[in-house]
Amino acid sequence: MPVADKIKDSLAHSSMIRKMFEAGAQMRAEKGAENVFDFSLGNPNLEPPPAFKRALLKLLADPAPGRHAYMPNAGIPSTRADIAAYLRRQFGYGFTAEHIIMTVAAGGALNVILKTLTNPGSELIVPMPYFVEYDAYIENHGGKVRRVATERDFTLNLDAIAEACNENTIGILINTPNNPTGVVYSPRDLEKLGRLLEELSAGQGRALYLICDEPYRQLVYDGREAGNVFACYPNTVVATSFSKNLSLPGERIGYIALHPQAADSELLLAGMILCNRILGYVNAPALMQRAVAMLLEEKADIAQYEKKRDLMCQVLDEAGFSYVKPGGAFYVFPRCPIDDDVAFAAAAIQENILLVPGSGFMGPKHFRLAFCCADETITRSLPAFKRLRARYR
Numbered sequence: 001m002p003v004a005d006k007i008k009d010s011l012a013h014s015s016m017i018r019k020m021f022e023a024g025a026q027m028r029a030e031k032g033a034e035n036v037f038d039f040s041l042g043n044p045n046l047e048p049p050p051a052f053k054r055a056l057l058k059l060l061a062d063p064a065p066g067r068h069a070y071m072p073n074a075g076i077p078s079t080r081a082d083i084a085a086y087l088r089r090q091f092g093y094g095f096t097a098e099h100i101i102m103t104v105a106a107g108g109a110l111n112v113i114l115k116t117l118t119n120p121g122s123e124l125i126v127p128m129p130y131f132v133e134y135d136a137y138i139e140n141h142g143g144k145v146r147r148v149a150t151e152r153d154f155t156l157n158l159d160a161i162a163e164a165c166n167e168n169t170i171g172i173l174i175n176t177p178n179n180p181t182g183v184v185y186s187p188r189d190l191e192k193l194g195r196l197l198e199e200l201s202a203g204q205g206r207a208l209y210l211i212c213d214e215p216y217r218q219l220v221y222d223g224r225e226a227g228n229v230f231a232c233y234p235n236t237v238v239a240t241s242f243s244k245n246l247s248l249p250g251e252r253i254g255y256i257a258l259h260p261q262a263a264d265s266e267l268l269l270a271g272m273i274l275c276n277r278i279l280g281y282v283n284a285p286a287l288m289q290r291a292v293a294m295l296l297e298e299k300a301d302i303a304q305y306e307k308k309r310d311l312m313c314q315v316l317d318e319a320g321f322s323y324v325k326p327g328g329a330f331y332v333f334p335r336c337p338i339d340d341d342v343a344f345a346a347a348a349i350q351e352n353i354l355l356v357p358g359s360g361f362m363g364p365k366h367f368r369l370a371f372c373c374a375d376e377t378i379t380r381s382l383p384a385f386k387r388l389r390a391r392y393r
């Protein structure tokens with residue numbers, strides 16, 4: 001058989017999200033789009049801001065030669081400098097172009113960081129539940145996922161993190177605002193995490209790294225702010241993208257930002273730039289690097305997502321599901337009325353609802369709803385959710 005055993009195994013357990021997405025396309029064709037309630041994929045349903053098309057038109061009209069050529073592997077120097085200036089405005093610190101590496105979105109950024117830091121058998125602590133691709137991303141580079149429990153409200157459990165740390169630990173991977181829970185870690189929680197990482201690093205006699213995956217940073221509700229992770233710990237590296245705030249997931253553009261005071265920063269930056277190249281990305285898409293530099297002050301339409309969050313919570317309340325109200329991102333992670341979340345997802349399909357079982361995120365007995373869809377899909381789903389809930393009374 002030509003396909004590697006590991007990949008055959010992965011195919012057999014292939015992403016439940018993608019399976020649901022594919023089931024959704026078939027159901028829409030059979031039953032009509034208006035009769036299918038698809039909450040499976042985090043594909044923003046808002047269009048990119050008008051400034052995106054204006055930026056592209058301007059760039060396409062530029063006659064300068066070499067606009068589509070290879071470039072330094074870290075990205076276009078002026079874009080990196082613009083992002084560093086943006087981060088200085090947001091967070092202070094001495095960010096310069098050197099601390100920024102343009103990447104193939106957040107997924108590419110994470111793979112670059114992980115390849116750079118991971119030795120065979122290195123362990124990365126990851127609080128559960130977590131984004132479905134983390135296992136693959138960590139294992140891609142010979143690392144091991146060290147899963148740790150979170151609190152009942154999905155906030156960080158510092159005791160569990162401290163207990164999981166050992167001589168193979170390279171650091172911790174967090175994601176805030178969170179997929180799949182919608183939880184936003186508070187500045188206080190991040191501060192406490194920073195203090196713990198200082199202690200654990202001292203115990204190990206080397207720097208542990210905090211990798212913060214934050215493509216949903218702008219998507220926070222109720223007047224909240226996403227905490228400043230750079231303020232909590234110097235050995236911090238952020239992976240982010242423009243996929244969610246500017247609705248550009250198909251364009252694959254994002255960046256890595258390394259804290260200017262991180263330990264071994266020169267070596268780490270050189271390693272990450274090399275990994276960007278040898279992973280085959282070479283550099284992030286050229287046209288998109290130029291476009292996002294013109295859009296750094298564009299804001300996501302938070303009001304629209306907040307409205308969808310409220311509509312989704314109303315549906316869940318009226319149907320009788322329990323859940324932690326999301327403070328950010330566009331997901332909610334309610335509790336299943338039965339323990340078997342896969343059987344629950346199958347029952348949901350009978351009601352034309354597409355959702356993802358929590359086990360796919362290492363959060364069994366729960367299910368994930370992505371509410372980045374049309375408002376009507378949410379409001380019209382109420383009777384179907386009521387019927388689904390009634391099956392288990």
Ligand SMILES: Cc1ncc(COP(=O)(O)O)c(C=O)c1O
Binds near residue numbers: 104249254
């Ligand atoms: C938590 C998290 N990290 C990373 C990604 C990947 O983002 P990108 O499309 O920017 O690679 C996603 C995508 O849904 C995500 O939810």
